[in-house]
Amino acid sequence: MIEFKNVDFAYESDSLVLENINLKINDGEFVFIVGSSGAGKSSIFKLLRREEVATKGEVIVGGYNLSRLSNKDIPTYRRTLGVVFQDFRLIKSMTVYENVAFALRVTNVSSRDIRRRVPYILGLVGLGPKAKKYPDQISGGEQQRVSLARALVNNPALIIADEPTGNIDPALAFDIMHLLFEINRAGTTVLVVTHDMKLVDKFGGRVITIENGKVESDVVKESKL
């Protein structure tokens, strides 16, 4: 379960980027987070990744109180997450395969399991043939899918995806979103930030709108699938 309790957040001391956020997201939910550019969506994800710490209030994820997480526990906590970054964050010196495998190596998974798991996940996001390419040698949409593959590879309990379909054509975007839905159906909590209202309308579900650092609305829309 994810819980934001009276959360304020500011990068610099003067201006609040997030103001009095209160949210409760249960295990197994699929949630869209929408809102205009600069509203604070990525900042919410930064708090969830414990890249930043709430200025006020508490963020609690799966029993971890992120404001009180010790340095030693941060890696342990992060391994429970699958993150798709808005800016992909791929390691340029590693191939597509290595970028994905890396998330497993970090957690001490055996080489044999890595060799089994990584090709499977790359196939899932349609990147099998690109495994040996470097990030600079593939398109933006492909890089985005590498980021997605890395997020999925260690079977996380929670996936947070910042614009996972931002650079992808509509057909592929639908497929990717569908994949996230399938993963969600298998029990994983999924949070997706998107600007693509067509996708939101089509898939439906819980939609949280953030504006000016506040929760503007939190509704459930019907699926049109």
Added chain:
Amino acid sequence: MRGGTFRYLSKQGLSSLSKNKLMTFASIGVLSACLFLISAALLLSVNLNSIIRYVEEQNEIVIFLDDLSEEKLAEADNQIRAIEGLNSVTFVSKADALKEQAAELGDAILEGLQDDNPLPDSYRIKISAYTDLALTVSSLEAIEGVIQVNAPSNLAETLASIRQTVLIISISVVTALILVTMVVIANTIKLTVFARKLEINIMKQVGARNNFIRFPFMIEGGTLGFLAAVVSIIFSLSAYQAILALTAKESASWMSAVYNNLIPLADLWWIIVIINITIGVITGVISTIASVKKHLKV
């Protein structure tokens, strides 16, 4: 850490070395120059020690006596032993001296000499390195019945003070050099670490522990130090070998006593190898860890 992970991380560190060839060469250059100077200082002080030990062994005064009556001899003996700063005083009678000569040169010389021994009675006196040699010699000369005093030069004293100075200078130069080398390596590596700042950040984001991120850098630094050590070992040992070869040719000169006491390569190459590799690897690892530290706080 799993074997697979270990191999993977080691490979990462090594591939970084070959990717950043310029920085690798620069760091190895600086570190091996430093290690070479350390080796030179070490070789110098080890050899100086051996020479000083030799010279100290030669630090013996021999005095020869007239043919003295037993009473006079006892009196001279008392006077000699009363002098301060003598480590040991050994009386060698003319008969003993003859036996020694016979032992050295063969019994043949005893023939005809047994009854008419031409050798004088003598004393062998060891003095400590701190004794005032000139004063001791003049006191000995003043004793009645002493006909000759053979004293060594002051070489031992001079060498002892040189050794002290060399030791102090080498320790301070070597310490300074190691510090400078660490700073240089830390800075060269900092450049590649900075280039990999984003990479480190991503690693931390997917849950890598600090040790996991540090490990390739440690392998990188350790390998760098090891390679520098190998370079330094090759250069310092061949230089030393060349010096030994050169001095061997000069055996006739007055310096031969010194040259003969240089330590042969076979007796000290392992010291140079161990010291170089230890200092090289430790310096390499410490300076890399220092340069990564800052970027781990994300």
